[in-house]
Amino acid sequence: MFSSYRSVSSAFMSLSIVVTMFEDEAPVAWIAMPYRATVVAADGSEIGTAESLLGDENEDIFHGIVVKRREGGKLVEIPAERIKKITDKHVVTDLTEDQISALQPYRESHWFHIGWGGLFRKHPEWDKTSRT
Numbered sequence: 001m002f003s004s005y006r007s008v009s010s011a012f013m014s015l016s017i018v019v020t021m022f023e024d025e026a027p028v029a030w031i032a033m034p035y036r037a038t039v040v041a042a043d044g045s046e047i048g049t050a051e052s053l054l055g056d057e058n059e060d061i062f063h064g065i066v067v068k069r070r071e072g073g074k075l076v077e078i079p080a081e082r083i084k085k086i087t088d089k090h091v092v093t094d095l096t097e098d099q100i101s102a103l104q105p106y107r108e109s110h111w112f113h114i115g116w117g118g119l120f121r122k123h124p125e126w127d128k129t130s131r132t
Contacts, residue, residue, distance in 0.1 A: 025087035030055065030062040030080075039067045039078070039091040046070050047078075047100055050091055055080075065091065066106045075106035 021044060028034075036049040052066040054077065064079040078093060085092040095103075 021085065021092050022087050022090050025089050028086055028088055030083075030086060031057060031060075033065070033086050033091060034088060037086075037089060037091050039065070039093065041100060042094045042096060045097075047093065047095070048076075051075060067103075076103040077106050078103060 021040070030053065033050060033053060036051070039047045039050055041047055048067045048069040048071075050065050051068045054063040054065060055061050056063075062080045064077055064083065067076050067078055068074075069076060078095070082093050082095055082099075083091060084094050
C-alpha cells in the first residue's frame with residue numbers, strides 16, 4: 001500500500017515539475033517548434049536536440065519528434081503523448097531516465113518528408129510509388 005502511494009506521489013511531483021518548467025518562455029504550437037530546440041526530461045536534464053517534427057501539417061496531427069541524443073548522438077523518436085510543453089526554446093517531456101534509454105530509434109523508412117514542417121507516418125496500405 002505504501003509503495004503504491006510513493007510511486008503515485010513521485011509521479012505527481014514529476015508532473016508538477018514538468019508543468020512549471022520554463023514558465024518564463026512563450027509556449028508555441030507543435031508546428032512552430034524551433035529547429036534544434038533543447039529537449040529535456042521530466043527532471044530538467046537535457047535529452048538532446050529536436051531534429052525533426054513527426055506529424056501531418058495539413059491535418060494538424062502531431063505524432064512526436066525526432067531527437068538527437070546528447071549522449072552518443074543517436075536519433076530517437078519521442079511520441080507526442082510524452083511531450084508536455086513546447087516553448088520558443090525548449091521541448092519538455094515527462095520522460096524519466098529509464099524511459100529515455102528505452103526510446104525507439106528513429107527509422108526514416110516509416111515516415112514521408114514534408115520539410116522542416118515535419119514528417120508524417122506512412123500508412124501500410126501506401127506503396128513506394130506514392131512517394132513524392
